[in-house]
Amino acid sequence: MIEFRDVTKKYPDGTVAVDELNLTVEAGTITVFVGPSGCGKTTSLRMVNRMIDPSAGEVLIDGEDVRKSDPALLRRGIGYVIQQAGLFPHRTVLDNVATVPLLSGWTKAKARTRAAELLETVGLPAEMGKRFPAQLSGGQQQRVGVARALAADPPILLMDEPFSAVDPVVREGLQDELLRLQGELDKTIVFVTHDIDEAVRLGEKVAVFRQGGVLAQYDAPAEILARPADDFVSDFVGRDRGYRGLSFVDNEGLPIGQVDTVLVGGAHSPSQQWTLVLVDGDKPRGWLAPGSTVDGEWTTADALAGGSLYTRGTPLRGALDAALSSPAGLGVVVDDAGAYAGVVTAEEVLKVIESRRETAE
Amino acid sequence: MIFSNMIDWLTNGANWQGPEGIPTRVGEHVYYAVLAVLVASAVAVPLGLFVGHTGRGAVFVVAISNALRALPTLGLVTLFVLLLGLGDWPVLIGLIILAVPPILSGTYAGVQDVDRGVIDAARGMGMTGWQRLWKVEVPNALPLLIGGVRSAVLQVVATVAVAAFVGLGGLGRILLSGQKTYKFEVMLGAAVLIALLAVVLDQIIAAIQRLVVPKGLTVAAKAAAPTRGGK
Numbered sequence: 001m002i003e004f005r006d007v008t009k010k011y012p013d014g015t016v017a018v019d020e021l022n023l024t025v026e027a028g029t030i031t032v033f034v035g036p037s038g039c040g041k042t043t044s045l046r047m048v049n050r051m052i053d054p055s056a057g058e059v060l061i062d063g064e065d066v067r068k069s070d071p072a073l074l075r076r077g078i079g080y081v082i083q084q085a086g087l088f089p090h091r092t093v094l095d096n097v098a099t100v101p102l103l104s105g106w107t108k109a110k111a112r113t114r115a116a117e118l119l120e121t122v123g124l125p126a127e128m129g130k131r132f133p134a135q136l137s138g139g140q141q142q143r144v145g146v147a148r149a150l151a152a153d154p155p156i157l158l159m160d161e162p163f164s165a166v167d168p169v170v171r172e173g174l175q176d177e178l179l180r181l182q183g184e185l186d187k188t189i190v191f192v193t194h195d196i197d198e199a200v201r202l203g204e205k206v207a208v209f210r211q212g213g214v215l216a217q218y219d220a221p222a223e224i225l226a227r228p229a230d231d232f233v234s235d236f237v238g239r240d241r242g243y244r245g246l247s248f249v250d251n252e253g254l255p256i257g258q259v260d261t262v263l264v265g266g267a268h269s270p271s272q273q274w275t276l277v278l279v280d281g282d283k284p285r286g287w288l289a290p291g292s293t294v295d296g297e298w299t300t301a302d303a304l305a306g307g308s309l310y311t312r313g314t315p316l317r318g319a320l321d322a323a324l325s326s327p328a329g330l331g332v333v334v335d336d337a338g339a340y341a342g343v344v345t346a347e348e349v350l351k352v353i354e355s356r357r358e359t360a361e
Numbered sequence: 362m363i364f365s366n367m368i369d370w371l372t373n374g375a376n377w378q379g380p381e382g383i384p385t386r387v388g389e390h391v392y393y394a395v396l397a398v399l400v401a402s403a404v405a406v407p408l409g410l411f412v413g414h415t416g417r418g419a420v421f422v423v424a425i426s427n428a429l430r431a432l433p434t435l436g437l438v439t440l441f442v443l444l445l446g447l448g449d450w451p452v453l454i455g456l457i458i459l460a461v462p463p464i465l466s467g468t469y470a471g472v473q474d475v476d477r478g479v480i481d482a483a484r485g486m487g488m489t490g491w492q493r494l495w496k497v498e499v500p501n502a503l504p505l506l507i508g509g510v511r512s513a514v515l516q517v518v519a520t521v522a523v524a525a526f527v528g529l530g531g532l533g534r535i536l537l538s539g540q541k542t543y544k545f546e547v548m549l550g551a552a553v554l555i556a557l558l559a560v561v562l563d564q565i566i567a568a569i570q571r572l573v574v575p576k577g578l579t580v581a582a583k584a585a586a587p588t589r590g591g592k
């Protein structure tokens with residue numbers, strides 16, 4: 001558990017970066033600090049591992065004021081990941097990951113064995129350990145940065161915009177990976193971002209900061225989207241917050257229908273209905289429009305591209321998006337293995353939302 | 362004609378013997394140059410590391426490097442001889458002062474150039490100041506640091522030659538005697554030897570550089586090269 005008690009940070013030039021922050025980060029959760037640039041997120045984060053000391057107030061880890069600890073020793077017990085990854089260019093990937101264990105006096109062999117395990121944990125092949133940081137993509141460097149932070153198995157992980165510099169597709173992969181890792185490792189993670197989508201996606205609790213280092217709202221993400229504390233938060237979470245809020249609405253009561261399906265290349269007689277094209281036996285891959293004919297050797301190229309897929313049992317946002325993005329107006333539902341499981345319509349999703357509203361009232 | 366005379370001079374065994382022979386002069390030249398660069402490094406490297414690591418005194422480093430660089434080489438050496446009298450040490454002090462700026466600014470720039478994210482990560486992982494210096498800043502500063510030593514060597518080798526004017530040994534003596542006796546082939550031969558010496562010393566340091574600069578940095582420099590060329 002990390003507690004900020006009346007923490008203020010005023011820089012020598014008079015800038016108040018953090019203003020009387022009071023906040024408790026629960027152990028074993030991901031807590032996200034989010035807000036526009038310059039609102040004191042980084043400063044707040046860095047007061048936890050004493051990269052910065054507060055001007056007033058105190059930061060406690062498990063009830064102990066961090067200022068009682070030697071900074072170097074304190075930091076070896078806290079994982080630290082930054083935006084530029086900050087990998088040591090002169091060391092191999094493996095030795096980068098082994099840094100903290102080596103600082104803590106492990107033998108070289110033991111530290112390297114541990115480092116190799118961690119590469120696997122963050123989804124990198126063991127051979128990559130021999131490479132140098134300059135030979136890695138941005139996304140791979142960030143994975144190494146995470147592995148390096150985890151090397152000494154610290155209970156706390158501080159992450160400052162770790163995924164902001166990679167492209168959106170890679171970023172999403174890294175976010176999924178972090179959630180998966182957290183499922184296994186159960187760390188206390190403080191994650192800084194300026195991206196509200198990322199905050200809502202990763203955070204069990206989200207702290208929204210505003211200019212001047214003031215905490216505007218500290219709540220579960222669904223709560224922040226549904227009930228912003230003030231105009232600033234409401235502006236910051238943006239216009240799509242109603243739609244984003246569906247990320248937190250479960251799918252209970254959502255009816256799943258069925259459509260005709262055809263295996264790619266298989267015999268198809270023109271039908272008055274939309275027909276879903278499957279590949280590899282049961283994987284959805286596009287649509288045949290009503291009345292369309294395909295003969296002879298046909299491939300997925302002859303079908304219309306499909307929309308996004310909705311994994312059964314996940315929140316309604318994915319269901320609505322699948323329906324809206326499908327050329328047939330039918331969102332394709334898949335099971336965890338990606339196999340066709342049925343279809344949903346936007347209308348049915350909206351009905352579920354409406355009925356929830358009624359029961360809530 | 363002058364070239365064939367020069368070849369004759371260079372290949373004449375008599376010129377390769379005795380206290381005024383080529384090997385002796387080359388030995389002196391190397392001795393003075395290496396001594397000056399070593400002493401200069403002993404001063405400039407720790408100072409550059411300190412300033413780069415702490416960020417304190419950066420203005421001083423830049424100012425002093427520029428000021429020293431602006432001094433005329435021979436003027437400086439002559440000044441010390443006038444102040445301290447004839448002898449090796451006054452000249453050597455002048456040479457050391459000449460060698461300091463490139464090594465100092467190379468070392469400082471090397472440390473200063475280390476990516477801020479890398480320094481931040483080093484601190485954040487719990488390295489002490491000394492660990493950060495030895496494990497991160499020094500290895501990453503090596504290319505620029507050694508680059509500074511290389512230009513110091515070139516400068517000092519050239520200046521040792523000129524310092525024959527004020528009595529220092531080395532290949533400059535041969536140059537000078539050639540001038541006095543109007544033997545231009547001797548002057549040319551000495552000049553060629555000085556240039557050759559500079560190249561050989563530079564290549565030796567280049568070889569050392571390849572040995573000590575971490576492989577990761579060479580790889581990074583290669584990876585960065587295409588973008589730099591593209592600008």
Ligand SMILES: Nc1ncnc2c1ncn2[C@@H]1O[C@H](COP(=O)(O)OP(=O)(O)O)[C@@H](O)[C@H]1O
Nearest residue numbers: 011013015017036037038039040041042043044
């Ligand atoms: N070392 C510093 N000296 C003076 N002002 C600083 C310093 N570091 C940050 N600031 C200022 O403090 C405020 C908060 O900065 P920061 O915590 O980095 O914000 P964020 O991470 O939310 O973008 C900003 O106005 C920034 O300019």
Ligand SMILES: [Mg+2]
Nearest residue numbers: 038041042043
């Ligand atoms: Mg920041």
